[in-house]
Amino acid sequence: MDRAALTATLEDAGLSPYQADAYVTVLELGAAPVTRVAEASGVPDPRIYDVLRDLESSGYIETYEQESLYARANSLDAITEDLRTRASRFTAATEEIERRWNEPSVEQSTVSIVTRFETVIKNADKFIRDAETQVNVSLGIEHFERLRPALAAATKRGVRVNLSIHTPDGSTESLPDADTLAEVCSEARHRRLPSPFVAIIDRTKTCFAPHTGSTNEYGVLVDDRTHSYVFHWYFLTTQWDTWEPIYTALDDEPPIDYIDIRYCVRDVAPLLDDGATIRVRVEGTDTATGDDRVVEGVLSDVVVTGSTDPTGSETVASYGGRVTLIIETDDGPVEVGGWGAMVEAVEAQRITVESIE
Template structure:
């Protein structure tokens, strides 16, 4: 390393250019007079006095009188320690830059914890009333009655509503006709259940079931969290329980493409022709899109299979529909490679 490179390194460590030049000159001269240091370093005499006093105050050089004003290195180990510290910080910075470059971006999410269940219920009611796609809701009869006006509004707006009503203590269920008027389908769960509302695949409202030792609520605005709660709803609040009421669309409507595939594959293997109607979103534009056509193929990858026992829960699931405008690929929640992300699927006919 030449003199220029050494001075540049000291500047990186926090020295001023004049301080770096004076210090390197003293390393070569040893003890020297101010004029000697000025000549060797190139630092003007008028500035050199202040430079040496500053280096002295920081413990790097010693300035003393011996016939004339002189200076020498006081403690080179102190500077070496400073350089080692800086080197460590640069190394840490390099590793952090590499980590941040390689790790996937973190989406911003909104997760709020609240202490009052009423806050969760009121927020869920507002979201349900404003929904335009889908609501999945697990409630007690009392909670259902509180939310029924919001469900009525959402149903009138064309929202698909899947309602699981829990009665662990034998409480009477609401009137089935009343329930059918405000939902696509309702089911009866006979075990304790937390309050869960998943609205438009992006908002989640959650609170533990009554009697839980933990009293809190979560209000979440994030599609990834919503997807996790969606599968919690499907597997524990919905799939294993019997229907108690249904609207006009319920008999052939599906919450998730994987449950449609579970029932569809045996029909296709038996040579049936199945026409499916899909309400969803275009994966490129994000705009709402409706398609209808004959199922020509089911693409499934990953473990778990498409049999009736698996619900096709793992891997990619895609329907290839032959429509009037050509072949359209339909995927499930979070579809990327397909043409349409399905929000609601309905079997129109089986022949």
């Protein structure tokens, strides 16, 4: 670093131009008369004593009498430590600025728009690792490996993971094999079209980014049940329901678990019509109190509203209206709804069909 750069750096550290110039001169001369310091620096003679006095007060130099007034650099320990502290603060500030730019706090807003896809992926990874009940995710092959450890950890904890993998050309050559899929999800489907990235976690958090062909790179982070519900329907109708499974760990024989009431109703309604006795267990939330609630009993009826009765339809989009299970318990009938239930007594998080007779 040359003299000019060193002087400029000292000015950035808080010294005035005259103080920085005088201090560098003292370093170069060693112990020297004040008059010599004034001659070798650019500090005017009338100012040199005030400048050196300020440097001495700050601990940079010390002055002493020897025929005339001399100046010399003070111990470097305090000065270098001060500069290192300042440098550390600048480094920390730089890192914090980058963090705030890349990862705006989702807690500060229900919906955040971010400028980098990397931010979307990092938040999706975190949310999936914290998932408790369910994860719905649609991604490309290039992002599968990035989220694979988080998906595997969630699956191992018993979280229901629905994985939709899309490929631009519809090819199946690069898809993960069955053993790999068994580690990372409960069920996987292959969408043979390019698609945006979307992950919906525990009905509350959503990470979304347009597909790679989009003109602008941006992402959406959501921490809100209402907004996440919109993305949930987008996932079901475009990324999931219309595509055939390429892997499933789910069994057609009881006990059968459902995380979406509509799929449950689609499967059990025809059985009820045929006179089957279906025993179910529901883990959910009491809509009046918000407390966790478990309901067990025999399914007596299903309620599906809409312009036509969609019972038995293969497409879950047909169940866009009210969908309710009526369960006969020891304490009487209980109405159970799905995500966002308002008129039912319980909002179901997980429905288990325990037996069918």
